[in-house]
Amino acid sequence: MITQISHDLLIVGGGMVGLALAIDSARRGLSVIVVEQDLPEPETAVAGVYSPRVSAISRQSQDWLTSLGVWQHLPAGRACAYQEMKVWDGQGQGRIGFHADEVQADDLGHIVENRWLVSALWHQAENTPGLTLVAGRTVQHWDQQTHQVQATLSDNSTVTASVLAACDGRFSKIRRDAGMATREWDYQQQAIVTTVRHQQPHRGVAHQVFLDTGPLAFLPLRDETGDEQASSIVWSVDNDAVQALLDLPKANFLTALNRAFEHTLGELTDCDSRFSFPLQQMHSKAYIAPRLVLVGDAAHALHPLAGQGVNLGFQDAATLAAEWQRSHRRGEDPGSERTLRRYQRQRQGHNLAAMAAMEGFKRLFGSDHPLAVLSRNWGMSQLDRLPLAKRPLISTALGRSRAN
Structure with missing residues (x-):
């Protein structure tokens, strides 16, 4: 005592x-x-088994955790570096991509399960x-x-x-x-989180599509075997639609998720238990x-x-x-x-x-107003053609904008 x-x-x-x-x-x-x-609780890494809550750790945070002697204690292979992020509008044709090469970096950050951190x-x-x-x-x-x-x-x-x-x-x-x-303000939405398996490897790319209800993110995972066919998802869904998606049989949920994600990584083959939390x-x-x-x-x-x-x-x-x-x-x-x-x-x-x-x-x-859809799609497409204009956004993601 x-x-x-x-x-x-x-x-x-x-x-x-x-x-x-x-x-x-x-x-x-x-x-x-x-x-x-x-x-x-004692933690033991098991290949192919992931926890549902993950974090995107910026390069700045990684450097700091390394200086504290923490990063070195993560299980080998469980921090998944991502070199690229692809973002698109599910209601239009606007797309933008961010790549570590554009700012001469090795990666944009790492996706790490919270429990290992x-x-x-x-x-x-x-x-x-x-x-x-x-x-x-x-x-x-x-x-x-x-x-x-x-x-x-x-x-x-x-x-x-x-x-x-x-x-x-x-x-x-x-x-x-x-x-x-x-x-405080409530978005009247919840985020559905789970781990999914997909036919195609993610190749160290994070994906985010903006749907009419909000963003759907696929965050790449990797285990000690180097497998790249698993991702952690965060799917923003209106409150009145959440329970129906949580209650769907697994096959039906994967069909709905694949439709929303536009089959970007091929067919989704499996998913873990689904959880949700308010936004x-x-x-x-x-x-x-x-x-x-x-x-x-x-x-x-x-x-x-x-x-x-x-x-x-x-x-x-x-x-x-x-x-x-x-x-x-x-x-x-x-x-x-x-x-x-x-x-x-x-x-x-x-x-x-x-x-x-x-x-x-x-x-x-x-917003699903036609002018908003047109303007944001045009803006994304134009920005994607201007590497110099994208650099500040990439630097912010890396954490380089911090002054202190």
Whole structure:
């Protein structure tokens, strides 16, 4: 049992962003404790078996995770590099392609199952000096005091720290307890996710088609055998149509999916169990409060249109860890308002811009007005012929636009 231990940082939430923040902060000389409600489960990679939740990891995020010693612990072959992305309008002829060669890069990023990222992060966290992991417990109560935060855990132990970082996700209990206001909107849609098998190899290409209901993405997967005939799908569907698709017999679901995807990878031959989650957008009006800071999905959650959610969270974490190191070197309090405001100033505007861009894309491709269809198809076709004009978009996907 933990009695009362004083740390620089208390991080609530041991998911991808929380663990990465903890590792980076501890490596910069701060004392860190992470409280995670779930116990880590032993993971064993099995060829051809994939988990339904995946993330598109940008090159910038990969470089950062490598510098933390995390990327090296991913199972061999399970991070699927993609060199190209093909996007088209399902209601017209507009198409655009992005290739790593256009910006002299080896790839545009990697598709990685979330469970392997969490497993690699947990492994590295366990071996990082100055970092304490508390699993299987939750924060029951916490108080913002003048010079510290004190938290009572579910086993009645207490933890004190200079600052509390909420990394507990979209429905953050810490954010709610603090009474921090958010802006939220519901798209009245859900995303259906599963893993599918297809006749033709994906050859390291990610695909996205914009349907009248929203985007359908095929994200390439690879296992330790090098097989390229599996993809993870994210299919945006209106609420009133979701259950019918989930309830369809597998063969009928594959037929509907293949029709929507225009048989781009040949016939779809199989799929795993189907799951769905609501599509919503959320942004906290403030990222900070006295002795409290929101990070990742606890501060912002966006439409999975471009798969950038976790990358924004990683950028939050890298920025915050750097600010904490700066304050640590100056002998300042890492929970001071000055330190936390520097983080908020750097990240809030950047994340709002990313969310606005995603919302703009969603509205543009969500319209079936003939003029909107014609204009976006013309625009995509014209842009595809201008490699120089596409470079900023590719660089953004790689994460190169970050200034800090």
